[in-house]
Amino acid sequence: MSPSAVATIRRALHALRRLQRERATAVLELELKELENVFALLVFGGFVGLPSPPAPLAAELLPLLERELRVAASRADLAHDPLAALAGTLDAG
Amino acid sequence: MTTTIALFALALYLGAYFTFGRRLRDRLLKSHEAPAAPSERLSDGVDYVPTSKYVLFGHHFASIAGAGPITGPAMAVAWGWLPGLLWIWFGNVLLGAIHDYLALAASVRYDGRSVQFVAQDVLGKKAGRTFSWFLLFLCVLVVAAFGDIVAGQFAEDGRVFFSFVFFCVAAVITGFLMYRTKLGLGWSSLVGVGLILLAFEAGNLFPAAWPKDLYFVLIFVYILLASTLPVNLLLQPRDYLSSYFLYFGLLVGGAAALLSFRGLDAIPAYTGFSAPLIAGQPSPFWPTVPLIIACGALSGFHALVASGTSAKQLAKEKDALFVGYGAMLVEGFLSTLVVVAIAAFGAEALGAKLMTTPALNRFVQSFAAMVTAELPFLSMSFMTLFSALWVSTFALTTLDTTNRLGRYIVQEMATPLRETRPGLYRLLSNRWAASIVIAFLGIFLARSGGYAVLWPAFSGANQLLASIVMLTVAVWVKRSLDRRYTTAVLVPAAFLWVTVTCALVWYEVVAVPTFFADPAKTASVVTGVVVGTLNLVMLVLSFSMVGSFFRSWRLEPAGTPEAAGA
Amino acid sequence: MARNAFFLGKGGTGKTTLSAALAVSLARSGRRVLAVSLDPAHNLGDLLGVPLGEEPVRVEERLDALEVDLGAWVERHLAARREELKATYAYASALNVDSLFDLLRFSPGTEEHAVLLAIDHVDRVLAPSYDVVVWDTPPTALTLRFLAMPTVSSRWLAELRGLREKILGRRQAISRVNPESAAAAGAVAPADDPVHARLGAMRERLGQLQDLFARRSLLSVVVNPDFLSVAEAERISQALARLDIPLSAVCLNSRDGAGSPASLAPPLAGLPLVTTGHLADALRSRDDLLRLDLAPLAEQLLHRPEAAR
Numbered sequence: 001m002s003p004s005a006v007a008t009i010r011r012a013l014h015a016l017r018r019l020q021r022e023r024a025t026a027v028l029e030l031e032l033k034e035l036e037n038v039f040a041l042l043v044f045g046g047f048v049g050l051p052s053p054p055a056p057l058a059a060e061l062l063p064l065l066e067r068e069l070r071v072a073a074s075r076a077d078l079a080h081d082p083l084a085a086l087a088g089t090l091d092a093g
Numbered sequence: 094m095t096t097t098i099a100l101f102a103l104a105l106y107l108g109a110y111f112t113f114g115r116r117l118r119d120r121l122l123k124s125h126e127a128p129a130a131p132s133e134r135l136s137d138g139v140d141y142v143p144t145s146k147y148v149l150f151g152h153h154f155a156s157i158a159g160a161g162p163i164t165g166p167a168m169a170v171a172w173g174w175l176p177g178l179l180w181i182w183f184g185n186v187l188l189g190a191i192h193d194y195l196a197l198a199a200s201v202r203y204d205g206r207s208v209q210f211v212a213q214d215v216l217g218k219k220a221g222r223t224f225s226w227f228l229l230f231l232c233v234l235v236v237a238a239f240g241d242i243v244a245g246q247f248a249e250d251g252r253v254f255f256s257f258v259f260f261c262v263a264a265v266i267t268g269f270l271m272y273r274t275k276l277g278l279g280w281s282s283l284v285g286v287g288l289i290l291l292a293f294e295a296g297n298l299f300p301a302a303w304p305k306d307l308y309f310v311l312i313f314v315y316i317l318l319a320s321t322l323p324v325n326l327l328l329q330p331r332d333y334l335s336s337y338f339l340y341f342g343l344l345v346g347g348a349a350a351l352l353s354f355r356g357l358d359a360i361p362a363y364t365g366f367s368a369p370l371i372a373g374q375p376s377p378f379w380p381t382v383p384l385i386i387a388c389g390a391l392s393g394f395h396a397l398v399a400s401g402t403s404a405k406q407l408a409k410e411k412d413a414l415f416v417g418y419g420a421m422l423v424e425g426f427l428s429t430l431v432v433v434a435i436a437a438f439g440a441e442a443l444g445a446k447l448m449t450t451p452a453l454n455r456f457v458q459s460f461a462a463m464v465t466a467e468l469p470f471l472s473m474s475f476m477t478l479f480s481a482l483w484v485s486t487f488a489l490t491t492l493d494t495t496n497r498l499g500r501y502i503v504q505e506m507a508t509p510l511r512e513t514r515p516g517l518y519r520l521l522s523n524r525w526a527a528s529i530v531i532a533f534l535g536i537f538l539a540r541s542g543g544y545a546v547l548w549p550a551f552s553g554a555n556q557l558l559a560s561i562v563m564l565t566v567a568v569w570v571k572r573s574l575d576r577r578y579t580t581a582v583l584v585p586a587a588f589l590w591v592t593v594t595c596a597l598v599w600y601e602v603v604a605v606p607t608f609f610a611d612p613a614k615t616a617s618v619v620t621g622v623v624v625g626t627l628n629l630v631m632l633v634l635s636f637s638m639v640g641s642f643f644r645s646w647r648l649e650p651a652g653t654p655e656a657a658g659a
Numbered sequence: 660m661a662r663n664a665f666f667l668g669k670g671g672t673g674k675t676t677l678s679a680a681l682a683v684s685l686a687r688s689g690r691r692v693l694a695v696s697l698d699p700a701h702n703l704g705d706l707l708g709v710p711l712g713e714e715p716v717r718v719e720e721r722l723d724a725l726e727v728d729l730g731a732w733v734e735r736h737l738a739a740r741r742e743e744l745k746a747t748y749a750y751a752s753a754l755n756v757d758s759l760f761d762l763l764r765f766s767p768g769t770e771e772h773a774v775l776l777a778i779d780h781v782d783r784v785l786a787p788s789y790d791v792v793v794w795d796t797p798p799t800a801l802t803l804r805f806l807a808m809p810t811v812s813s814r815w816l817a818e819l820r821g822l823r824e825k826i827l828g829r830r831q832a833i834s835r836v837n838p839e840s841a842a843a844a845g846a847v848a849p850a851d852d853p854v855h856a857r858l859g860a861m862r863e864r865l866g867q868l869q870d871l872f873a874r875r876s877l878l879s880v881v882v883n884p885d886f887l888s889v890a891e892a893e894r895i896s897q898a899l900a901r902l903d904i905p906l907s908a909v910c911l912n913s914r915d916g917a918g919s920p921a922s923l924a925p926p927l928a929g930l931p932l933v934t935t936g937h938l939a940d941a942l943r944s945r946d947d948l949l950r951l952d953l954a955p956l957a958e959q960l961l962h963r964p965e966a967a968r
Contacts, residue, residue, distance in 0.1 A: 054768030084207030088401025272832030
């Protein structure tokens with residue numbers, strides 16, 4: 001078998017592995033982002049009018065929650081148009 | 094002959110991809126000049142993450158491949174094997190694949206917004222709401238159609254039910270191994286597949302000879318359970334394991350079809366223009382074929398899926414051809430295999446009962462016969478159970494995921510009621526209430542309707558969704574892309590809308606009355622009222638959609654010569 | 660372990676006077692005492708006759724005193740947060756850091772948080788060198804808020820911690836299958852997660868304060884023989900009951916020598932009543948404070964057993 005064919009097969013198998021990995025976690029990732037979004041809202045909600053821990057507590061956690069803030073910002077956007085993301089990830093076939 | 098057909102399908106799809114598809118990409122979309130994809134421009138490590146097109150293809154294909162591309166064509170052979178095949182080929186290439194591809198591309202240009210958003214932007218708010226209504230009806234009708242199909246299969250082959258139950262157990266165990274232990278994906282998958290084979294054995298050991306009604310109840314319970322359990326417990330590992338069914342089925346099916354060289358003599362190539370198909374009534378091929386063959390040729394739901402996560406993850410816009418157009422073509426190939434299997438092996442599998450046996454079993458037996466004929470190391474007993482479980486699993490997966498989706502849609506659509514009718518709003522947004530209503534309604538319809546009349550209703554909703562998408566895309570092309578290609582998109586869009594609308598009018602006038610044939614059967618009458626009303630509402634919405642379309646069509650984007658001159 | 664005494668009550672009832680009196684009498688009787696003023700009015704220094712600052716000042720042989728500058732504590736707290744933010748955020752432009760801190764400065768919760776930081780500092784750093792710490796509290800509203808804060812915050816922190824563990828669990832599950840996923844980056848055990856650790860540390864700190872208020876302190880409420888101060892004392896007693904912080908005594912500070920006020924209703928009625936009588940002459944020096952007889956209170960403070968945990 002020529003080396004390029006072997007390389008192609010190897011790439012194909014690699015892609016297949018990545019694909020299966022993604023299939024095994026897509027819904028979990030969606031759920032995780034929702035949890036992180038909720039966490040961010042619980043901590044920082046006070047800044048946007050939700051009942052939330054006292055501001056100083058939130059401020060103490062703020063420096064450690066960069067990812068959660070980004071997820072929350074992304075989710076705020078998604079919340080306007082979530083249907084497709086739900087349909088795509090839930091695999092309603 | 095089977096080989097010829099399979100090869101022809103391959104050639105047709107590949108040819109369409111490399112000529113038609115490429116032309117769309119290079120001349121219409123001009124993807125090589127397009128701005129960077131949102132995954133690059135808006136990269137945030139959360140949703141906008143550039144992903145390999147192979148991974149996206151696989152994910153998208155597995156998302157759109159369900160029980161649909163199998164069931165529809167299995168029913169369509171009533172017209173003979175040729176008409177269905179022609180629709181699967183040309184409907185797919187000229188309508189379905191374009192629809193998926195352009196929906197994905199539009200979504201990419203809209204920064205990954207869903208196709209519903211695009212429709213709203215292009216055609217107006219009414220289009221967005223109409224989209225939601227169609228989707229909601231789809232969520233109910235799909236339960237009705239698939240519910241009956243699966244219950245029927247359970248009743249037909251007693252092994253399937255327990256195999257499915259054990260498959261769910263296998264999924265839970267595999268999930269535990271994958272997510273809670275350090276076993277890793279590879280070994281867990283191996284265990285998972287092993288457990289699936291065990292599930293087959295369990296099915297063989299515990300054949301259940303239960304009445305179909307009991308299966309309806311069990312399916313209802315299943316929907317409620319599966320749509321409320323935490324996703325890591327059942328849903329995620331089950332989706333993962335079921336992908337192996339798809340790969341195996343495509344692989345052995347494709348290999349068997351290409352190797353068999355069998356004549357397609359189990360069914361005539363053409364039985365007649367109007368075969369007794371929908372609700373037992375003579376159904377004219379045009380316009381009713383979209384009510385039978387949906388996925389496989391064209392499916393509105395695919396546009397929604399495509400514009401979901403795929404649009405945000407495409408690394409480059411030109412990957413959309415492979416993911417959107419390509420995946421749909423592969424689905425078409427799957428449908429081709431279904432027709433070929435039935436047309437060539439149906440007789441030896443089912444003999445004279447071929448056209449009277451329910452569509453799913455028709456597929457199961459024929460497909461099993463085809464595969465075991467060419468790959469004798471697989472037994473008939475194994476293949477029939479495999480095929481039945483393959484389709485049942487995908488169908489049941491659809492049932493509980495659309496339940497989750499439906500819950501969300503109900504709540505979303507009830508939002509305006511929050512101020513005016515808070516009590517009603519609370520009821521509708523209660524997740525149990527929404528779940529139960531959707532599931533119950535679906536199963537009720539399934540039981541008293543039967544798939545022969547409910548599948549077309551579901552398919553109709555699906556095709557109407559597709560027609561919104563096509564009309565949206567047509568206006569989008571006119572406004573934002575090259576106006577010279579507008580006709581190329583408008584003609585299929587118009588053809589689709591006209592066909593589907595005529596089909597649904599036919600359905601309302603010919604198929605729905607069959608529910609009222611015997612006024613004594615209340616369940617049947619109620620079903621008729623429900624289905625008839627849903628259908629009517631969809632027709633009305635469809636016409637108002639076209640109104641929006643014409644208004645948007647005439648609207649010129651600001652800054653064009655026409656606008657300046659008007 | 661130092662014992663703590665807090666005087667609560669409506670403004671003007673004599674909290675500062677009684678705290679100073681208790682501090683001086685305990686010091687004169689041989690205990691090492693630290694008197695702390697949390698009240699922004701800062702009358703304690705005037706009463707003790709010594710100008711006070713943020714560091715303990717020797718007032719007399721066994722008595723030190725200090726004034727907490729709440730404004731300075733707020734500034735220190737905000738400065739620490741600002742520095743941390745600037746250091747850890749990858750994109751400074753994402754947040755307008757300065758306007759965020761202006762918002763924080765005036766947010767509900769900032770003042771009482773500063774008080775708690777000050778109390779925590781005194782309790783951990785300074786108190787071990789003394790036998791008794793006597794606290795003069797700020798106006799009732801702020802006092803009740805800072806007393807409540809540990810309890811209220813604890814609940815939030817417990818919830819957040821639970822949710823954090825769930826998130827970490829999900830991240831672990833994903834990373835076991837797909838190590839390349841973005842989620843895998845944060846997939847650590849709770850013990851290794853800085854957020855979880857910080858939540859734990861915050862809870863720990865607040866737990867210590869809760870412990871201080873509920874178990875290591877003697878709280879007494881000061882009333883005058885008038886309706887308003889008694890009404891306020893009743894409200895204070897109810898608020899403390901909700902927080903499970905025991906109120907130990909009522910101090911009737913009668914400036915004109917009149918008898919006990921119109922009957923104290925339960926639960927105030929059930930508490931030991933310490934009456935400090937009228938002083939014929941005004942207070943002119945520290946020694947005059949000893950004329951206020953707080954022996955029963957001192958007795959309770961020094962000799963009651965530490966409350967069981």
